[in-house]
Amino acid sequence: MENLLSSSIGMSKQVHCSKCSAQITLFDFPKTEYFVCQSCYYYFHFYTTDEIRTNKRLDKPQFSPVLKLGSLGIIHDVEFKVIAYLEKKEQGNEYSWREYILISKEKGYATLAEFDGHWSFIAGENFFEDFKTPISYGISVGYKNVEYKLFNAYTPIVTAMLGELEWNIFEDRIKATEFIAPPFMIVKEESTKPKQTNYYLGEYLDQSEIARAFNIDFKTLPEQTGLGAIQPSKHYERWISSANISAIALVAVLLIFLAFSFFKPPKEVINDDFMIVYDGKESLDSFKSFVTPSFNIDDASTNIEFEIATAVDNNWFETNIILVNEADNRTWEVSKAIEYYHGYEDGESWTEGSTKETIMLSNIPKGKYHLNVYPSSGDVNRNNLYIKATTNVSMWGNTLTIILLLCIYPIICWYIMRYFEKKRWENSDYSPFINGN
Amino acid sequence: MNLKPVKYYVIFLVGLLAFYTYSLVTGMVFFPDKADKNTDFNSKKGHSGHINRFYHK
Numbered sequence: 465m466e467n468l469l470s471s472s473i474g475m476s477k478q479v480h481c482s483k484c485s486a487q488i489t490l491f492d493f494p495k496t497e498y499f500v501c502q503s504c505y506y507y508f509h510f511y512t513t514d515e516i517r518t519n520k521r522l523d524k525p526q527f528s529p530v531l532k533l534g535s536l537g538i539i540h541d542v543e544f545k546v547i548a549y550l551e552k553k554e555q556g557n558e559y560s561w562r563e564y565i566l567i568s569k570e571k572g573y574a575t576l577a578e579f580d581g582h583w584s585f586i587a588g589e590n591f592f593e594d595f596k597t598p599i600s601y602g603i604s605v606g607y608k609n610v611e612y613k614l615f616n617a618y619t620p621i622v623t624a625m626l627g628e629l630e631w632n633i634f635e636d637r638i639k640a641t642e643f644i645a646p647p648f649m650i651v652k653e654e655s656t657k658p659k660q661t662n663y664y665l666g667e668y669l670d671q672s673e674i675a676r677a678f679n680i681d682f683k684t685l686p687e688q689t690g691l692g693a694i695q696p697s698k699h700y701e702r703w704i705s706s707a708n709i710s711a712i713a714l715v716a717v718l719l720i721f722l723a724f725s726f727f728k729p730p731k732e733v734i735n736d737d738f739m740i741v742y743d744g745k746e747s748l749d750s751f752k753s754f755v756t757p758s759f760n761i762d763d764a765s766t767n768i769e770f771e772i773a774t775a776v777d778n779n780w781f782e783t784n785i786i787l788v789n790e791a792d793n794r795t796w797e798v799s800k801a802i803e804y805y806h807g808y809e810d811g812e813s814w815t816e817g818s819t820k821e822t823i824m825l826s827n828i829p830k831g832k833y834h835l836n837v838y839p840s841s842g843d844v845n846r847n848n849l850y851i852k853a854t855t856n857v858s859m860w861g862n863t864l865t866i867i868l869l870l871c872i873y874p875i876i877c878w879y880i881m882r883y884f885e886k887k888r889w890e891n892s893d894y895s896p897f898i899n900g901n
Numbered sequence: 902m903n904l905k906p907v908k909y910y911v912i913f914l915v916g917l918l919a920f921y922t923y924s925l926v927t928g929m930v931f932f933p934d935k936a937d938k939n940t941d942f943n944s945k946k947g948h949s950g951h952i953n954r955f956y957h958k
Contacts, residue, residue: 709911717921
């Protein structure tokens with residue numbers, strides 16, 4: 465029990481196993497009270513500085529620790545030394561996970577937990593100095609205005625151990641409750657002996673961070689499978705970013721729309737009621753064609769909307785309208801029907817259609833124009849047609865289309881994010897996705 | 902706001918806003934009524950003038 469070696473954290477001491485004579489290095493002497501022989505797995509107790517008592521023989525660990533005992537690592541700019549390796553399982557369940565107990569000269573104890581290749585760094589207020597007891601809301605806890613949702617509640621059992629500890633971990637009777645808000649977790653540990661409740665803060669660490677912290681090869685770390693309980697979701701980040709940037713774009717669209725409505729207001733170029741006369745020459749329904757007064761379009765390019773109305777009653781009206789550029793005879797020909805029917809049937813009144821319609825034309829260039837109008841109707845007594853033509857019409861259709869396009873990507877991101885979260889919560893008995901919905 | 906995960910989407914949005922502004926400037930309607938255009942009537946020498954209607958008052 466001699467050969468004291470100094471180190472950056474605590475002191476190292478070498479002892480010989482009283483059962484198999486193997487040499488055991490203790491990395492946190494003289495704080496060490498319990499330690500395990502790595503050869504025969506006997507569990508020893510420093511009863512006094514000079515007296516070591518044999519406790520019991522432990523089971524051989526199922527896995528080899530990937531972080532060697534005594535190795536140094538830097539996490540969040542704090543130097544830690546690995547002093548113990550634990551294999552744990554949940555009481556009543558078969559699955560197990562691994563924990564590495566770390567010690568720092570300045571910050572005391574911390575734990576690195578590894579399950580299915582996912583790593584969590586867990587420490588209390590000795591490490592996270594501003595960490596305080598969170599507010600309990602029953603199935604969740606609140607800390608720094610973030611809600612941590614209940615993910616798991618269990619009784620951990622130590623199945624194997626290597627290294628050394630200051631306390632007898634096999635005497636711990638703990639009920640652990642984990643609340644998550646990825647990439648963070650709050651662990652509540654309630655112990656019966658002594659009766660107390662402690663809270664710890666956990667943070668997800670990527671495999672590359674672990675490899676970098678302990679200066680080991682990334683490939684030596686356990687392969688990742690499934691989703692970690694507090695594995696950060698890149699889909700969540702993408703959803704938040706896409707929703708925020710889309711909201712900003714939406715505001716920009718509305719501002720652009722308002723600016724154009726203000727600086728380029730609608731302009732009426734025709735607003736008149738035209739007399740129409742039944743003709744019946746070309747067909748039984750035809751009326752005499754007519755020409756509207758000329759009007760000017762001053763903008764280099766604009767839209768134009770025609771509103772046509774006539775008081776048809778249980779009848780139809782149809783017209784061809786040709787927009788003619790008087791300078792070069794370019795034309796835009798459209799056809800529109802007005803139908804309005806109503807009646808009383810089975811005790812109920814009904815109506816169908818309307819007595820007015822609108823026509824919208826796009827990209828009409830600057831120039832002097834008139835309309836050639838070719839009416840026809842089932843009602844030969846029709847004698848008027850109201851026409852209103854407006855340029856620079858507010859294009860709500862365009863604006864709504866853009867708004868819909870702005871919604872598509874955030875919706876897709878939200879759906880993927882939700883799918884990811886559902887997969888995460890499949891490992892919990894407390895999933896907020898009830899019945900998997 | 903972290904734009905890194907959505908950098909290509911941001912580029913798309915800038916393009917979309919530019920296209921929207923262009924549509925307002927030129928009066929381009931995304932869903933206009935169907936019009937039969939005869940917008941090069943004078944330039945086509947062989948045009949039959951099948952829209953045999955009065956183009957001038």
